[in-house]
Amino acid sequence: MDKVDVRFPQPAKAAPSNLPKNAFERATALVDLMGRLTLLLQREAAAVRARRPTAELLQMAREKQPMSLVYEEISRMLRVDRDGVIALPAELKTALKEATGQLYAASADNAEALRVGGQAQKIVVDTVVAAVTRAQKAPATAYAAHMGGGRGYAPPPSGPRTSSALNKQL
Template sequence: MDKVDVRFPQPAKAPPSNLPKNALERATVLVTLMARMTSLLQQETAAVQARRPTSELAQFAKDKQPMSLVYEDISRTLRVDREGMRNLPDELKASLKEAATALYAASAENAEALRLGGIAQKIIVDTVVGAVTKAQKAPTTAYAAHMGGGRGYTPPPSGSRASATLNTRL
């Protein structure tokens, strides 16, 4: 639980003044916002499918986050205003429905692309880990110089593959 200093009361934060004030403004802004979000999701989906660099994909995530928060806030206040929703023009209601349908379709496509991208990354990582593990477990043979200068066979080392040396100089 956060500590609150009751000795110095803080003034209440005023809501941002640039938010739409009535249902008509909210619906108009929401249609535009959903179109922008749909476009961004489609761009991100194309970037994921084209295997663009991680930095580019991270920028999409940074752009999506504030838009999602504004979308959530405006859509919630619009849903609460039932009287305002009833009084919206039919064209605007149809635009809201079309924009919502397009946004949900783009969201589903984007989620699927991100899921498949994650699976592909996991396969690549598992393949590399398997190859490294297999290489570490592979038996090795070593030829060492024996007495007399000839080459001879020595069995593979056992135990850890880490090497160690012994300082024999005293």
């Protein structure tokens, strides 16, 4: 919680000046924003399915975050202005409805792609962990069969089998 000095009243923060001013402008901006966000979600889902590099997926996430915040703010402002929404032209209402449906479909597809990609990544990590664990459980000392019929001692094995380690930082 921000500390506020009550001795000196602070002027109210003005809304950002670049936001749409009326319902028509908000609805038009929202249709455009939903279209761009839908395309970004579709690109991200395709990139996840194509197993594109993490840097590419991270860049898409960086693009998605501010667009999502603006979408939330404009849609909230539009929902509050009921009279303005009622006065919108029918074709703009139809465009809003279609853009909303496309955005929801792209969001569901994106969520499914991310879920499946996460599960696939978990399988790979679990396989590597199991292999490293098996390698680390190798006996520290080995009795060589060639030295007296299994009674001799050989130094502990070295090399890739004992130097296996798991990088736990993902």
